[in-house]
Amino acid sequence: MIDSIRHAENLARTDIVKVGKSLFERGLTFGSTGNISIRLDEGGWLMTPTNASLGDLDPARLSLFDSTGRHIGGDAPTKEGALHLAMYSQRQDARAVVHLHSTHSVAVSMLEGIDPLDVLPPLTAYYVMRVGRLPLVPYLPPGDAELAKAVGALSGAHHAVLLANHGPVVAGTSLANAQYATEELEETARLFLLLGTRAIRPLTSQQVAVLRQRFDPK
Ligand SMILES: O=C(O)[C@@H](O)C(=O)COP(=O)(O)O
Numbered sequence: 155m156i157d158s159i160r161h162a163e164n165l166a167r168t169d170i171v172k173v174g175k176s177l178f179e180r181g182l183t184f185g186s187t188g189n190i191s192i193r194l195d196e197g198g199w200l201m202t203p204t205n206a207s208l209g210d211l212d213p214a215r216l217s218l219f220d221s222t223g224r225h226i227g228g229d230a231p232t233k234e235g236a237l238h239l240a241m242y243s244q245r246q247d248a249r250a251v252v253h254l255h256s257t258h259s260v261a262v263s264m265l266e267g268i269d270p271l272d273v274l275p276p277l278t279a280y281y282v283m284r285v286g287r288l289p290l291v292p293y294l295p296p297g298d299a300e301l302a303k304a305v306g307a308l309s310g311a312h313h314a315v316l317l318a319n320h321g322p323v324v325a326g327t328s329l330a331n332a333q334y335a336t337e338e339l340e341e342t343a344r345l346f347l348l349l350g351t352r353a354i355r356p357l358t359s360q361q362v363a364v365l366r367q368r369f370d371p372k
């Protein structure tokens with residue numbers, strides 16, 4: 155029993171390191187920005203340490219939390235630990251949360267005149283399938299308890315949110331799903347900026363409704 159718990163935790167450690175490296179090496183976050191967490195099947199969480207590069211994580215030094223949200227092992231956790239926990243508290247099916255400083259998503263988060271209830275238009279089916287509606291969280295400093303609260307308040311209805319002048323936070327039913335949704339968000343933000351002032355023909359609300367019926371974007 156204990157062996158299988160340890161085995162599951164070790165797999166989660168390996169997954170975080172692998173995904174962090176992949177995201178970092180493809181330029182989806184920079185320096186020591188971004189953080190990743192996984193909810194462990196047996197209770198508790200693993201999170202990336204604060205000030206660590208996602209490109210160079212040490213599986214043995216990941217921050218370990220118990221099921222009450224207390225830091226019990228590894229390096230000092232990401233300053234966004236409370237934000238991750240706020241998202242999990244509202245989404246029982248969430249197994250992972252990814253936060254990045256992906257450039258195009260951050261750029262969109264600073265645009266004047268975007269709809270704070272749904273930042274990006276439904277440009278492609280895959281965006282609707284993976285991300286869905288994306289609300290903007292008003293700017294608050296990184297690590298601020300109020301930022302965690304604001305994210306928690308939106309998380310029941312949204313698995314993906316965009317922090318103003320900061321970056322995306324995405325929960326998934328697996329780390330792979332959270333990763334894919336974050337990547338899709340970034341590519342859609344890039345497309346949106348690429349289209350610029352051209353007249354856009356996004357999917358119609360009827361087309362979006364069909365996708366929402368068929369695919370649950372989590
Ligand atoms: O933007 C920030 O400072 C954090 O949200 C972040 O991305 C990296 O912080 P740590 O995870 O505490 O290194």
Ligand SMILES: [Zn+2]
Nearest residue numbers: 187188296321
């Ligand atoms: Zn950040």
